[in-house]
Amino acid sequence: AQTVTQSQPEMSVQEAETVTLSCTYDTSESDYYLFWYKQPPSRQMILVIRQEAYKQQNATENRFSVNFQKAAKSFSLKISDSQLGDAAMYFCAYHNAGKSTFGDGTTLTVKP
Amino acid sequence: DAGITQSPRHKVTETGTPVTLRCHQTENHRYMYWYRQDPGHGLRLIHYSYGVKDTDKGEVSDGYSVSRSKTEDFLLTLESATSSQTSVYFCAISEKEEVRGPIGAFFGQGTRLTVV
Numbered sequence: 327a328q329t330v331t332q333s334q335p336e337m338s339v340q341e342a343e344t345v346t347l348s349c350t351y352d353t354s355e356s357d358y359y360l361f362w363y364k365q366p367p368s369r370q371m372i373l374v375i376r377q378e379a380y381k382q383q384n385a386t387e388n389r390f391s392v393n394f395q396k397a398a399k400s401f402s403l404k405i406s407d408s409q410l411g412d413a414a415m416y417f418c419a420y421h422n423a424g425k426s427t428f429g430d431g432t433t434l435t436v437k438p
Numbered sequence: 439d440a441g442i443t444q445s446p447r448h449k450v451t452e453t454g455t456p457v458t459l460r461c462h463q464t465e466n467h468r469y470m471y472w473y474r475q476d477p478g479h480g481l482r483l484i485h486y487s488y489g490v491k492d493t494d495k496g497e498v499s500d501g502y503s504v505s506r507s508k509t510e511d512f513l514l515t516l517e518s519a520t521s522s523q524t525s526v527y528f529c530a531i532s533e534k535e536e537v538r539g540p541i542g543a544f545f546g547q548g549t550r551l552t553v554v
Contacts, residue, residue, distance in 0.1 A: 330480070363545070371481075371528060371545030417480060426471075426496070428480035 328353045330420050332429035339408045340437050346393075347403040347432050349418030356380075358422035360394070362403045365431070366414040374416070377401065410436050441465050444529050444546040451553055457516040459549050461529030463509075469532040470512040471543065472496075472504060474525040481528065487512055519553045526550050 329352045339345035351360070362374040377385045377394050385392050389409075393402045405412055413436045418429040441464030451457050461470060471486040473496075483496030485504040493504050501523060503515045516523055530543040 369526065369548040371530070371548075373544065419481070426473075426481070426483045428482070430480045 328355075328420055328422065328427045330418055330427050330429040332416075332418055332432050334432045335430070336433045336435070338435040338437060339405070341408055341410060343408055344404060344406045345408055345434065347405075347416050347418075347434070349401045349403070349429055351399050351401065351418075351420045351427075353399065353420065353422065355422050358420060360392075360401045361419040361421065362390070362392070362401075363417045363419060363428075364412075364414045365417060371417070375403065405434075408436050410438060412436050442529060442531055442544060442546040444527075444549050446549060447547065448550045449552070451519050451551070453520060453553055454518050457519050457551065457553075459514045459527055459529075459551070461512045461514070461531075461546060463512075463531045465531060465533070465544075466509060467531040467533045468509075469543075470506065471530040471532070472502075472512065472514045473528045473530065473545075474498065474523075475528060475548070476525050484514065484527075516551075519551075521553050524551060524553045 331350045333348055358379045360377045364372045364374050375385050375387045375390050384394050389406045391404045415431045415433050417431045420427045443462045445460045472484040473481045475481050482498045484498055484502050485496055487493045487506040505513045527549045529546040532543040
């Protein structure tokens with residue numbers, strides 16, 4: 327079974343600084359998709375960024391980028407120029423063949 | 439923001455009673471999903487739908503049933519609620535699905551269900 331591990335239950339960053347959230351996963355598949363979701367206190371899950379496993383190029387969405395290391399099964403999220411609105415819980419997720427697996431989440435605090 | 443509405447947003451119910459949660463979308467997306475979120479477990483897929491009247495089980499489907507009679511609505515029913523089903527329930531929609539997974543899914547705001 328696939329597993330997704332987020333080893334950092336909590337992280338904090340100073341406003342305008344950069345922070346990296348870690349995610350590792352375990353799979354025997356070669357084709358799959360990886361996502362980072364943001365869940366603010368409102369509890370609404372918001373898609374931040376996605377990565378197709380067959381693409382070597384790391385995905386980027388404005389201030390958000392990933393470091394996808396397929397061989398190491400690592401998928402970290404980098405947030406640049408952190409803003410107060412980035413404070414939330416972040417979930418890493420793996421999708422393949424009808425099964426979705428999420429990590430337990432990392433709570434990010436942004437300090438002014 | 440994607441048009442997804444979950445109702446109710448909060449519900450308290452008694453053990454043994456049936457409960458139905460509703461997910462309504464205005465995006466005309468083909469794929470819809472129900473997840474539950476529990477501390478220490480992240481999100482777990484309960485059921486999903488890939489079209490009207492087409493549904494399939496996720497990893498934690500026992501005790502739950504779903505129905506999708508039209509594109510915009512996906513109902514989750516707890517046939518006889520138990521305390522272990524106390525959780526936050528999320529609906530998600532997706533326009534595309536490859537290798538049978540939700541691609542770029544948008545999630546609703548969640549429903550907090552308490553079974554006493």
